[in-house]
Amino acid sequence: MSRQGIHLDRSTLADWVGRAAFELRPVFDALIADLKRSTKLFVDETRAPVLDPGCRKTKTGYFWALARDDRPWGGGAPPGVAFTYAPGRSGQHAERILKGFTGVLQVDGYAGYNRLIAPDRVGPDITLAYCWSHARRKLVEITRTGAAPIAEEGVKRIGELYRIETELRGLSPETRLAGRQAGSAPLIADMRTWLTHHRARVAGKSPLGEALTYIAKYWEGLCAFLTDGRIEIDNNTVERTIRPIALNRKNALFAGHDAGAENWATIASLIETCKLNAIDPYAYLTSTLTTIVNGHKQRRIEELLPWNYQEK
Structure with missing residues (x-):
């Protein structure tokens, strides 16, 4: 906007992002639900500095990334990634985010994932494949x-x-x-x-x-x-999806508050999923927000997932 001679206050831009993320949240929820229905996912986490109100400094939250990419073995599910903001790195956040998932989880050596395969754990079976x-x-x-x-x-x-x-x-x-x-x-x-x-x-x-x-x-x-031809030899798939988050973190420095970090995660999830599916993120977001504002039915929300977008 500045390059076009249009001055917009930073607070105005932040408000727009927040409003867009609010409208897009059902699409994000559908995205993460679709990923968790897979039988094999990648997971990783990266720091998310967030302003700590009243302390004049930042606190460290985390973006947890769930990624799917079955293309290396010819799987039919479209690739995608969903980022979820959490205030910490404890394994309890991984357990909450992955609730309902059953299958192979490709991870790095972070000990927090051991919680997912604890002998006394009650819940779906998860197998950890390391990197x-x-x-x-x-x-x-x-x-x-x-x-x-x-x-x-x-x-x-x-x-x-x-x-x-x-x-x-x-x-x-x-x-x-x-x-x-x-x-x-x-x-x-x-x-x-x-x-x-x-x-x-x-x-x-x-x-x-x-x-x-x-x-x-x-x-x-x-x-x-x-033991399984679908498993990759490493966790690089999800690390590649996190790289733009790390780069943007250097540019933005921090999120203004927890809700801002959640908005960041929502929009980043849709943008990176678009990129994985060779879809123009700007065209997708423009079309999707327009469709939502025009009254798209909640029961048909999966129609708005990035891989279902068709350029007009």
Whole structure:
């Protein structure tokens, strides 16, 4: 607007965003409900600085991202992501957000997700699949500080797993599973021997010892991709959807209040889902808000999800 010579007060713009988010909230609710009906999701969280009224400083909330992308194995569900604002990072927020979801959850190594698979937990069954990218990252950091032959070998071994995944991308779950059993399973078995050997010889408190301990701790979940062709080798899908949030956080610095953070999450969810489906977010939001204002029926709200939008 400024580039066109139109001055709008910041409070006016914020009010417009809040009003738009209010109208779009039913669409957001339908989006997150649709994602939770999936049998496999990615989840991650990122900081959301929020102004703390009366304290003249910010508090740290979190955006929890639920993402679906079945394209690597030819699944028919459209890709999407939904961000939910929560005032903290406790596992209880993950449990609340994921209530009703059953299936495979691809995550990083954050301990808060353990709450979802606790033995005494009452609720739908969830299986955690962990991320080889995070395991590799810890080894790569060690190689950057000097000669580190064990870490370098670990990076090379993980790279072989990724090479196989590149060849299998886009194939059916059955073909991917067969390819992994033939190519990746022997590499994983050999890596386990390698891991046990070096853990017994490396100081547990050293950077390398901690990196190897991380891999051993999450070994079962890291190997989940060998049992299900739909599971990815890492959690990068959801990390890519979070990147624009992190960039915008640097630009905006913080949300004005909790409700502002919720509005941010609502609109970001629809924009990023549009991008995943190669839809122009501006055209979608313009059309959807117009349709809502013109009296679109609540019982047909799923018609307004981004992947159902057709450019006129």
